[in-house]
């Protein structure tokens with residue numbers, strides 16, 4: 001993979017949906033930005049605005065999804081949106097949201113990429129250099145691990161081993177070029193176990209969760225009748241991995257081998273890559289640039 005041009009969207013668009021936890025309607029506005037702005041959330045509720053850059057420095061929670069926050073406001077479940085933006089190489093965009101959750105839509109990245117493709121992207125002269133893994137790099141947490149080996153292209157080998165007859169000891173190796181990502185990975189929906197969903201809902205969480213936005217597993221089968229892929233769940237794990245690692249802000253070239261990984265391990269790997277290879281790229285210059293850009297877009301700065 002060679003250097004690629006930075007990109008934004010051709011025009012502004014609005015995505016509406018419900019939040020997985022709140023069950024309430026969310027408006028997410030995608031607004032074209034200048035080159036080198038990066039991906040930046042504007043959390044805008046009742047005209048109180050917070051700027052939350054998509055950066056590993058702003059990851060505040062990884063328990064069920066990736067949550068970004070600035071210490072005051074949060075944006076939850078960013079990974080499915082980020083996986084779609086990453087697949088189309090969108091590096092610069094303002095994401096204005098009137099809630100603390102990204103709309104869950106169908107539980108995958110399918111609708112996000114359809115929206116992006118219907119609008120089209122605008123390419124800048126500025127470039128992004130992919131991170132080519134030259135030496136093996138790994139993170140381990142008990143039985144969970146992730147290794148990235150040098151490779152000429154991006155490739156993933158994923159292994160899951162849930163206590164469930166359909167998700168025991170499953171592996172997937174897949175080359176991840178843009179087309180395969182869009183067709184084979186992004187449509188894979190999130191999944192959960194019925195027993196966990198009931199427990200979450202009893203605590204007032206996952207109130208927006210339904211068979212319309214998740215694969216639900218019973219003790220020995222699926223509640224849904226319409227799987228998109230026979231191994232849809234492991235594909236979704238790959239989707240999450242791609243979305244999570246995209247927070248680094250540069251594409252990775254290497255062979256990622258992940259076993260029983262999840263958001264926490266994905267983010268640890270991202271931080272390791274940043275500290276070992278790229279260094280911390282969130283400079284004062286960059287945040288000032290974002291602020292100046294937002295100032296010119298007066299509707300965005302309170």
Ligand SMILES: [Zn+2]
Pocket residue numbers: 079080190236240
């Ligand atoms: Zn997910």
